[in-house]
Amino acid sequence: EPEVTQTPSHQVTQMGQEVILRCVPISNHLYFYWYRQILGQKVEFLVSFYNNEISEKSEIFDDQFSVERPDGSNFTLKIRSTKLEDSAMYFCASSWDSPSYEQYFGPGTRLTVT
Amino acid sequence: ILNVEQSPQSLHVQEGDSTNFTCSFPSSNFYALHWYRWETAKSPEALFVMTLNGDEKKKGRISATLNTKEGYSYLYIKGSQPEDSATYLCAFNSPDSWGKFQFGAGTQVVVTP
Numbered sequence: 572e573p574e575v576t577q578t579p580s581h582q583v584t585q586m587g588q589e590v591i592l593r594c595v596p597i598s599n600h601l602y603f604y605w606y607r608q609i610l611g612q613k614v615e616f617l618v619s620f621y622n623n624e625i626s627e628k629s630e631i632f633d634d635q636f637s638v639e640r641p642d643g644s645n646f647t648l649k650i651r652s653t654k655l656e657d658s659a660m661y662f663c664a665s666s667w668d669s670p671s672y673e674q675y676f677g678p679g680t681r682l683t684v685t
Numbered sequence: 686i687l688n689v690e691q692s693p694q695s696l697h698v699q700e701g702d703s704t705n706f707t708c709s710f711p712s713s714n715f716y717a718l719h720w721y722r723w724e725t726a727k728s729p730e731a732l733f734v735m736t737l738n739g740d741e742k743k744k745g746r747i748s749a750t751l752n753t754k755e756g757y758s759y760l761y762i763k764g765s766q767p768e769d770s771a772t773y774l775c776a777f778n779s780p781d782s783w784g785k786f787q788f789g790a791g792t793q794v795v796v797t798p
Contacts, residue, residue, distance in 0.1 A: 574728065575728065602784060604784060604786075606786070606788075613689075613788050613789065613790050613791075614774065614786075615788070616785045616786060619784035619785060627784060627785055629785070662729075666784075672734065673719065673731035673734055674719075674731070674784075674786060676721070676728045676729040676731075677728055678726065678727055678728045679728075
């Protein structure tokens with residue numbers, strides 16, 4: 572069964588460093604998303620992406636964050652200068668069609684900023 | 686209700702018993718309600734997408750109902766098995782918030798043999 576994959580599973584970085592989290596969505600999906608879950612809190616939406624541009628972003632997704640689909644298979648989230656409060660589990664998701672369809676989630680990347 | 690709330694936060698169930706838990710969401714501006722099953726270290730797995738008031742969906746021993754007028758959904762597990770142990774998440778989205786799922790905190794279910 573097709574699945575969303577994410578790499579790495581765990582990333583440790585120092586405050587101020589840039590990180591790139593990578594995702595390979597399901598191949599025929601058209602819509603892509605990033606969410607995050609800070610330990611003990613709810614999963615929260617970051618950004619949605621369609622047709623090579625951002626469709627919607629949350630207030631969390633400030634200038635420090637960017638997303639890219641550099642080729643036909645990868646979808647990346649970049650954090651330019653990490654802060655301690657960026658430590659969280661980051662989930663990538665993809666969907667075939669409109670939001671009334673399921674979003675398929677990857678297993679997440681745990682980002683630890685020290 | 687402005688947020689998505691789930692209750693209880695956790696519950697322990699004996700193998701073979703049935704259980705249910707709740708997701709509450711904004712009753713206005715409704716588009717869809719999603720249920721996910723999330724086991725530790727795995728991807729959240731989509732269970733149901735519910736869009737119509739009165740919807741009832743079933744997948745094996747797990748079923749869900751939806752009341753959009755009062756803003757709640759129930760998830761039922763019939764004859765719980767240890768493999769049902771997981772966190773069950775609900776997510777709400779509205780028509781003016783394209784693709785943005787608003788998640789509840791989840792209900793952690795532990796089924797003991």
